[in-house]
Amino acid sequence: MNVTLEQAERLLKGSQTFSQLGFSMMLTRHRTLYAKNPSPSTVQTCASEINVFLEKFKALMGQDYSVISKM
Numbered sequence: 001m002n003v004t005l006e007q008a009e010r011l012l013k014g015s016q017t018f019s020q021l022g023f024s025m026m027l028t029r030h031r032t033l034y035a036k037n038p039s040p041s042t043v044q045t046c047a048s049e050i051n052v053f054l055e056k057f058k059a060l061m062g063q064d065y066s067v068i069s070k071m
Contacts, residue, residue: 001054005040007071008047012038018064026053 003011011027012034018024030046058065 001058001065001069003047003050003054003068003071005043005047007068008050009043010071011050011068012043012046016067018067020057020061020064022057023053023061023064026050 012031018027026049030049034042034046054061054065054068061068
């Protein structure tokens with residue numbers, strides 16, 4: 001699964017919580033970064049890092065993975 005820029009921006013603007021702690025921590029850091037600078041380059045950077053995380057840890061994401069894929 002690759003998160004699109006639109007999906008990444010919805011994640012960054014949203015208030016969803018996820019059960020996978022590492023993903024939640026990364027997303028909180030990205031939401032803070034996005035709040036300070038909501039530029040397209042920030043969204044691209046965040047989307048890239050989210051995709052790397054999902055690829056590496058998709059086996060651990062469980063239900064969180066399916067929630068993200070439906071965004």
